[in-house]
Amino acid sequence: MNRLSIELPGLSLKNPIMPASGCFGFGKEYARLYDLSKLGAIMIKATTLETRLGNPTPRVAETSSGMLNAIGLQNPGLEKVLAEELKWLEQYDVPIIANVAGTLTEDYVEVAKHISKSKNVHALELNISCPNVKCGGITFGTDPTVAAELTAAVKEVSEVPVYVKLSPNVTDIGEIARAVEAGGADGITMINTLIGMRLDTRTGKPVIANGTGGLSGPAVKPVALRMVYEVAKQVSIPIIGMGGVATVDDVIDFMSAGASAVAVGTANFVDPFVCPNIINQLPEKLDWLGLNHVSELVGRSHR
Amino acid sequence: MNRLSIELPGLSLKNPIMPASGCFGFGKEYARLYDLSKLGAIMIKATTLETRLGNPTPRVAETSSGMLNAIGLQNPGLEKVLAEELKWLEQYDVPIIANVAGTLTEDYVEVAKHISKSKNVHALELNISCPNVKCGGITFGTDPTVAAELTAAVKEVSEVPVYVKLSPNVTDIGEIARAVEAGGADGITMINTLIGMRLDTRTGKPVIANGTGGLSGPAVKPVALRMVYEVAKQVSIPIIGMGGVATVDDVIDFMSAGASAVAVGTANFVDPFVCPNIINQLPEKLDWLGLNHVSELVGRSHR
């Protein structure tokens, strides 16, 4: 028996651990460090219809136990992602969750239609929560009606299950979650980054060229955990939790709060081996907790 | 010339530094450590009409570069605050900002009416953003109309200027800020805590008895700074900024983002002398920046 396997819509995961979108590129760099087939899944960098060059630099800034980023969805565009990145990833035995972004509903639909046909793309992750682009992104993620409509439009064309990635920058995340569930989402991934800012103390000007950026890393874990806990009570579709995960204990916490799987973002920069390390440590942690299977963790907090 | 003095509605501050509400009690404990007259002002613990015993313990939990609290507005109630705490504080040459909380609008109005008559209370801070109480508190802080109405109702009875303390747990903080400005607020204080959660990894249950708590400390600074920056662009009433301030550089950052004064919360627990230390370091920092007066810092980021 594989004590770590998790079944989710479209996804048969060897284990519940996957790198979060934007923190792992398209896998190539980390493939130099370890075998990507060890991972439960891979959430690839946001893919848009056209090539995007992203925001001016500096694009990252450090904060207390966290970092800000304003990459601005830089990516080679749908065509290249299909032909090069996803093709290359086929050599690994690992399901891909394709993070889909755009400016208009049509963009999302177009990318979803094509990318969901890709052999190794087993699910989509709709990025309605990127705080670093002027149009699209987060604007879809803060209005429940708009979020539901986008979900429905993408569901219509997608050949694989659709997960929607929620923004934490909202008054009531449960409301958005219920809306996308009603719109037909197969699952929820959360959270994306909190909008934040760092100033250069000397000049008084923002460190990040874009002005604001998205806050991630251990600093945001309490907020992410609370939101997963809240959403888990309100929807019946599964949640892939993330936000500040850096250790196996963090994974336990997110699953206890109601996540069925967990994504690791910023921590990959701190420790490039963090994902396989956590996977290796999970069985021992289950023993410590007296549990047989990792799925027994899911929603412990609510019981 | 006092290079650190700041004039705000109702408040002639010797310097822009004051302890944040709930992190300094009613001053007595810190008075054993240093002379409270050194402070720009003191924001006292939330005062409600009746005595409140607050939430069950544990009420605090540590997080990465931050902490969660769910004190639940424990305080001795209006009568005792007037007769004992504020009376005792009269021996110091320091203006008091009274943090006012309640369940219904009537509660706020009643407390405001009486506490604003107190000799040393130079301003009120309406706590419409406490995440740790079931009714009142944050519910007033997430709906612009309700926030504006409460502000107007309190303004009607208050004998001193009214500052409204905003919650960061909203989609659009600018909207709330504009609403309370329209409702007659003389100033804004921000931010209160972000709602967060910590779980006991072994049991899977919340560490804080209340379940969720308010996140504060250096972890939240990027979010607080971004919100001050945003609100400063949208209102013309002054802002007292806070959220993760622990050093003189943090003070510079908040003032650059648009705050006219700065409150220090959680950092008092880490370093009980943090307020006088920052006050002492400010003149040297102004020299380093080539500035004459601390007011020149205000809004530097926007210029």
Next chain:
Amino acid sequence: MIRQERMRIVKHKEIAHHIFEMTLAGQLVHDMYSPGQFVHIRVSDSYEPLLRRPISIASINHKDSEFTMIYRAEGRGTTMLSQKQIGEELDVLGPLGNGFPIEEAAPGETVVLIGGGIGVPPLYELSKRLVDKGVKPIHVLGFQSKEAVFYEDFFRELGETHIVTVDGSHGQQGFVTTLLAELQPEFTSYFTCGPTGMLAAIQNMYHDRKGFLSFEERMGCGLGACFACVCKTTDQTEVDYVKVCSDGPVFPAGVVSV
């Protein structure tokens, strides 16, 4: 007076499994007056971990301006503390809290000192003070297992000492309450420090006796300002609540509702 001082680590060693004894030198020692008081320690200059850690004073040496504390390296903060080297400096706030009331025991009386785990350390300074005063202490000390036992000989030097361990690997098997029930010691008052469950059991068992209990609660400020560490009180008491950090950590039996 409460001070904040960067104190120097002059001794530091593991005296039992994960249990460390650390001696710190500095002027703050001269303000320590009572066993049962505690210090609030910052284990790192970084913001992670952020909060101070409350640790009891285990013995005071005014002559050399030193005090000793004993702690278990358990979570993140105390583990970092355990990695500190002799010669390094530590940011200490203290002394905090009230401490045990030595004046409540008269010369010639017999008292029981009941400690559990890392609740044992403050009883050491207490016992020394009591003995100095001519009070006869009986020590009943409970630990998890043999590996966790510390200071046994030090306590024996001061008076009658009974050790219990949960797993029976050292001393008698069981809890301090099991042993006390058997032993049925004669005493005028008791002093105890340990996990809340133990304190509750003792307060129940000796509900009609004079005693003083030292409590633990999660803390923010450690000074009495933040209301993090409140405990509900019993009907016997006038006040609605007490703060462990500033009203305590030691309370007369019957005050704190457990």
Next chain:
Amino acid sequence: MIRQERMRIVKHKEIAHHIFEMTLAGQLVHDMYSPGQFVHIRVSDSYEPLLRRPISIASINHKDSEFTMIYRAEGRGTTMLSQKQIGEELDVLGPLGNGFPIEEAAPGETVVLIGGGIGVPPLYELSKRLVDKGVKPIHVLGFQSKEAVFYEDFFRELGETHIVTVDGSHGQQGFVTTLLAELQPEFTSYFTCGPTGMLAAIQNMYHDRKGFLSFEERMGCGLGACFACVCKTTDQTEVDYVKVCSDGPVFPAGVVSV
């Protein structure tokens, strides 16, 4: 191969004002092949500071499995780094990046190595390799002031060396470009590392010459995965952008738009 290793600090000292030289031992050294490559260092096991710090390799000693880096203690992370003691371990990820192309200089040729401030260190290993190969280096090194100058003698041992300081307190007063304009050295290619402003000035000044520039940019992963460190390219280049961490940090003149 890129490795992550806890390397041991075998030497650590301040060699100029706030400038530290640190030598680390470990197996990772054997994967370092090129001067100009860098390592990504975690200065603390805590999450604060969170991110690794990129620091260039200043010299490689394969025989003893050691390498040396030189850094300025400036912000929070490098200040913490400067407090590390000999014998402590450091979490190092590396070697990263491409490094300077030694193969681009032929024996007998003269090259200029132009360094500014903390851009000077990687030029040291580069110069050693070039000299080994029979290439003649001319060093032009710029610093803020006399107090910030380091490795002057080491460079002199390898070849002609010119020092400039902004305040004129050592060597000639001015910038490296001032000195180069005066000196008008004969050379076949140039190699440079320093602040972006300096690189821009040099790339302009020698716009028709063969040269290699090492860039700095704020980093996340250091591996090429996060798109934090991209630079826009010039029209001369096919690609729209390059990543400093994985495509660089060294680029041929004319690639990066400055």
